[in-house]
Amino acid sequence: MSAKSIITEIETDVSDVISTQFTYTNTAEVPNANDAGLSYERSKEKRGKNLETCVLYVDIRDSIALTEKHKSITMGKIYTAFTKAVIKAGREHGGHTRNIIGDRVMIVFPKAKCFTNAVECAVTINHIAKYVLNAKFSGVDFKCGIGIDYGELKIIKVGIQRNGTEGPENKGLVWAGYPANIASRLTDLANKTVTETYYTVLRNPINPRAIKSTYTPLYSFLGHQKPDTYDPKAPLYLTTTETVEMTESEFAQSFAMYTDPKMGHFTTGGKMISFERKERTITYPPILITEKVYKGLLTENPGASIGKAHFWTAQKQKIRNVDTKVYGSGMIWQFS
Template sequence: MDLDARSLGNKVDALLEERFHEVSIDTVPEAGDRRLTHGGTGLAGEFTFLYVDMRSSSALSWAYRRQSVAKLYKAFHHCMVEAVKAGNGRVRSFDGDRVLGIFAGASRADQAVDTALHMVGCKEEILVPKIQAKYQNDSFDIGIGIATGPALAMKAGVGYDMNNRDLVWIGDPPNLGSKLSDLAREPESIYICRTTFDLLGISNRYTTKSGEKIDMWEKKALSFNDGQVECYSSAWYRKLIR
């Protein structure tokens, strides 16, 4: 391995000294957005971040052949990506058993929560029954975390190498959304931050059961950034179209 300390040091000096420029946006940027370069540019806006994780993936890896686990991952990814697309979001990252969807615009929080409720519907009505039928395993689960707020998108990696570059997201909301997804599991499969909750419309706040109006959310707290933040969990889901 040959790493040139002088070359690396010069590049780091240049990166740390360059003037950074932010451009305000109101849509989710594409990885190929020409406004983003590997220099000092970033796209800033208000976004809602949705992280969905497949639970017990390590246990699945031990229990099944890797080809079977690969099929489970592909089935999970397909359903989650289709849900994000149907909710007018944009998928911006895959990390094994995790998918990141991002939403922008005035309805971003409602769209993300509606997507999450349908994701749990995908789990309950499609993934779990089919996985149980094929593998006789009922341990499949997902957890979803959603957070809303300002964030900065920038390119990271090596500019000339398509295999070593990607968008990264800077700010509290993506970090908080990730933390919330860690908490979520059956039966409370969805956790959202207070900002997301405050932006929700009636249809994503309440449901009706036996003619009675029911709040779908339960107030909780999460340790985050050396403090406690208010969050909300839900055990509800939306049925899929038949």
């Protein structure tokens, strides 16, 4: 088949996917690739599933540096032992391994008691990494990072159907939704030390009285009385000052200069007086979970030690693309 022919065929496939209706049914269990409720598309309805649950990702820290330092045969053994350990830990805690990409493993849990099962699985994996794998592989500083989030996943079957040994390699499941993305993002940082650039900005805040509310007519329409504090003669900025902290991207996006150079610079939220570029080093714990997971854990285990505040630390630094509180722990099991 020529390149032109395959491109024409793919173009037809794309058009077919766009015109196909996608329908989803709710489930409390974790589907697999042979689930009868999942289907491919081809000029017909494509069936998927919705699952609201916890997703756990785990991968090896500094795998590139480890590969450079240790022989390939040693790394082959490390990958084998790590993957087998994670799969067994997931199964022990009711989870299902649904993706293995290099040194990263994805585990999805059935909805029932998913918070407890996911966190206990994370503790088991962290324990194995610290006291089994790190101890067994002499001279290897073995660490892994674990991230967990909770929410709705849309599960669809993707790929093409082929016969023979290549069949399984050409199809799989996609777990679309924020929980998979957020858990993966947390895994990227868990058990890592990173250097972060940020800015502190000293500014005069915007004067609320100088901003006309766009919601005043709505209050009137609903029959509510809301005094409008807008004063067209009020100065745009207050004479008071505040110091705010911004990430590098936030600072770059908000920094601007007035049309009149004499006015100086401003940022979203106020007129800039001065700014300072700084750096800090942040060390994240081996296990990172979102606030939804932490609250779910407390709900499922009221008063239990696994949810005690001294085991979990709220992370002070905002994590990029994660718009929720994050809690971290280095918890391991204590055996009598």
